[in-house]
Amino acid sequence: MRKTTTRRFGAAALALSLVAAACGGDDEADAPAPAPAEEPAEAPAEEPAAETGPGGYVWDGTTDPGITDDTMLIGSSGPLSGPASAYSPITQGVGVCADYINGEFGGVTMLDGKTRQIEVEILDDGYSPEQTVENIRRLHEQVGVFATVNVLGTPTNTAIVDIVEDNEVPNILVATGATRWGRDFASGDYAYTMGWQPAYQTEGKIYAAYIADNFPGSTVAILQQNDDYGDDYVSGFEMGIEGTDIEIIAIETYASGDPDVSQQMISLADSGADIFFNVTTPKYAAQAMVSIGSLDWDPIQFLNSVSNSTGTVLIPAAEGGGAVEGVYTAKWAADPTDPALADDPAMIEYRDMWAKYSDLNTDDAFAFFAWNSCMAQKEIFNNIYPTRDSLLATVGNMDEINIEVPLVYAENVSTSISTGDGWPLEAMQVEQYNGGVWEKQGAVVDVDF
Template sequence: MTIGKHAALAGFAAGLALAASAAGAQTYDPGATDTSIKIGNINPYSGPASAYGQIGKTIGAYFDKVNKEGGVNGRTIEFISYDDGYSPPKAVEQARKLVESDEVLLIFQSLGTPSNTAIQKYMNAKKVPQLFVATGATKWGDPENFPWTMGWQPNYQSEGRIYAQYILENHPDAKVAVLYQNDDYGKDVLEGLKDGLGDKGGMIIAEAPYETSDPTVDSQIINLKSSGADLFVNIATPKFAAQAIKKVAELDWHPVQIVNNVSQSVGSVLKPAGLDNSTGVLSTAYTKDPTDPQWADDAAYKEWEAFMDEYYPDGDKTSSFTVYGYTVAQTLMKVLEQAGDELTRENIMRQAANLKDVELGMLLPGIVINTSETDFFPIEQMQMMKFNGERWEMFGDVIDGAVGS
């Protein structure tokens, strides 16, 4: 399903576009011309992870804004976004369509660890950028073996270590139960948690995996409660994270709860779970929470809010996913600005690996984007936070969870 092709090029004659492409052939790869840049995207607009569809829609809206303001280096963005339903085989089909039929310059923000895993070898064999993927799996930072794939958000192992640090400092005698998605994503966070606990790994007394095809995680939560754990780490995507928080409350279980960053959205997770049920839940953040009144007079917040009002009025302004989509789109614009008129796939990756102390308005203060030829982890800092029943409250310092490339 094509969600959108956001471009202002409809009035240009095909011959003009072809002529422009031919004139600049030495600096353009497929998907780029003197007047346009074609960008592909794969998002789960349907299926078990459909809550993330807001990210793709926000990105499309941001490119509408870019186009209205004159494009990037004078070129408009044509954004082609397809639904894969969070299904790896469908992701492969959509990636091939984007590369071989639509001839995009790059695929940007393809979402989900299973889907990106399914297309990674193909993208690298084709030497097409698989840029700023929407998953924190640590394997996206492997430039030696996969030089065409780069992550964006903090990697899952670092996140797991941050939770371990919090547990050791604040709940050193806890009995820990873990729910996790049974794939590279869930196992990555769990591995980071265990690494961070080190010789205290025995604190984890129960683990329960779930499959994305499962209708609910109710049985897993019942089993975890029966373990006698008093601290629950919820490593799940939004639908299942919300189910888990709600089931914990229904069972009258009262553990300390930590929900992983990908499911800290108030609008998409905590509201469906029940705000009362979610009160006291802990998580991490690296972007500003749009429900936090401390940002009410913040200039960057006001810019984001104005963007939402004009370009995505139906979007959820309580959701971290719309902030995420807005911010990662800004990161790609930085790469394209740096690429200038050399719009080759090789130069796109070169510029993506040359981001230095990039500050974006909706990142938390103190968090900056840095990359290099050997560091494909753009964001490696996070801060702990606690939900008070209405909004998240930040606490502690920004924590650097950098890992080796």
Template sequence: MPTNQLRLRAVAAALALLAATSSPSFAQKKYDLGATDTEIKIGNIMPYSGPASAYSIMGKTEEAYFRKINAEGGINGRKINFVSYDDAYSPPKAVEQARKLVEGDEVLLVFNPLGTPSNTAVQKYMNSKKVPQLFVASGATKWNNPKDFPWTMGWQPSFQSESHIYAEYIMKEKPNGKIAVLYQNDDYGKDYVKGLKDALGAKAASMIVIEESYEVSQPTIDSNIVKLKSTDADVFFNVTTSKFAAQAIKKMREVDWKPIHILNNVANSVGNVIEPAGFENSQGIISSSYMKDPADAQWKDDPGMKALSDFLDKYYPEADRTDVRVVYGYNVAQGLVQVLKQCGDDLTRANVMRQAASIKDFVPDGVLPGVKVNTSPTDFAPISQLQLARFEGKTWKLFGEIISDHFRN
């Protein structure tokens, strides 16, 4: 065969190969560490022990949900390998576990690590390694900072915007009230206090009569409550985690202190806080939510909550069904599955963050009607809405309208 014909055939073959490999059906799969044709390795850090261990039910719910996903065939044919470690709510331990997940286990991403102090401790490390610190289980405002920390994204409404909503309620109900503040002495507690002061504006100096902090290592906050009562404050802003919230409610009853009691939604679980503190001691407490309360009968026939119940029956039957943190774990796990589905066969860390920053009107089963998950490359705050609630009888009763996050970037 003449040389020119051989050349023409070679060119034609090369063009045919190029066309084939350029077609969508022959799209090349892309992987970073932690992803293969058969597996997606997800890291997680939870306080399975220590003072915040009540929140570990979130990690257990997530693990159960991923078992469900795997049993149904996985995500785009890949099974989730969920690796979850205990940090005992200790920032140094969290750093150790983050390094273990990234450098030892070589996970694709770290998902829903819990706590403001712990995540603050690992944020710079995760961003320097360019590993997603995705859907952080904390409402700190700092997680919505894509410019400086493009590998970190929160999930729930920010603590500051939650405080802003409470401040509006206080200004309406007690415009000349005397506010006593109790907060955990770390970034989590201080973020709430900043939000309250920002929203009260010039009136903060006269209305806030005491700011009392406690350490997470304290066995009890009884003495703090006694000190707060002595100020004759008629509004109590309670920024605590579960164990201390229950203690505060009990001690207030003991010392007969009856201010307007505003409890941050981090600690408003019926099963883990209200019931141990006593239903009779908890009447009238004000909080907020963006999730359906599993203890509230109004959701009995709700399709989303029925789906949650069916899931628990099969994959996590021992779960406390009155604990709203079960709903949280279920919702955020659905959020991650949505992101991974959007990733398709491009399971690189950069694409995980691209897809996480491209969520449009996603509605997990357990959020309140009207609440939607939305993100963009300049807005890393997935959920931006809350509704006030008052504790009555044995459940939280929602009131007012869904309120948008005033601090959304």
């Protein structure tokens, strides 16, 4: 039961600046458990009004708007059209996820014991903030959603945080890695907006720590996109190298929409740095690696997770003559194009289910992002009472529920989905690209703020 509507496409938006919603990752997780009515161990009380859910939430027996006895209505907004529409699988995935949950499990079974079909309203904003404002108001006021999920982009979410706060409708698992979502959720400044993927800053710190440990005394050259996404990475990296002997000797920026980055790469090569930190979206990441292949410069490369998809970045870059061997990255989720995972049961489950319920390209890293988020949604909605406060209490305490996401560090899942500090995912695995596969390097790095 899906309906999709749109308006306004950013067709010619020269100033596109893509969000960087990333994925990657690997490994296993079990096939989704058949989900009927599993109560968490601590909430067995049968009488109403004494029931508690995750985060110590006590249910008073009420039901919030958007939820009936047999349905739950949620919404999302993202760029289904325009220059940022490469990300559209993340937004479309909310609808696919609902079809999957409804089709495989008959819906979500909340803690009140009722099973509800998920209904979804997806709206297109073309990555244009004022359109997101219109969409979110429409979802809140016209459609009457219970919550919004996977709303995509930093400027778009920034435009709506106040409205979300005023209307008190949770906006969970936002598809952006800006640091503020976690910080503001934790501080209570914006208690209705909650992130999901590791913050870009966290990842920047992880690289800094890895470099300080493994390549002491080295110099670093950085290519970054000139926006908040690039700045977040670089500031995290700067925090991480503070007090070490690592030194940044060159930073070049580019604007999303630039035809290419060869000029920047020539300038960086001229610095002769030991390490190249590549903070770019997929297309520019590939261009930068191709540039290195043709320049007289052979740095150790660190590639941000935004662009570490094997199939959509590394292989095309290699085909274009890029220097991809030995590149380092950090991952939090599996990579559907990783040949090593071809027979992984969790990956097979993913491919089967997404092929069954959608026509999304399952090699697409963003389609897989949507699957990861879907795994989280399923468990979150199975572990709430039908109120928004309960939803917020649950997402703020995801460590209390068992989310089976095919993360790269699957063996470590329960401790990696962390407590109510606003950043559910803060641990990443550093990996190196060797002979067409990503190989784990060292242990999972967990950075706390």
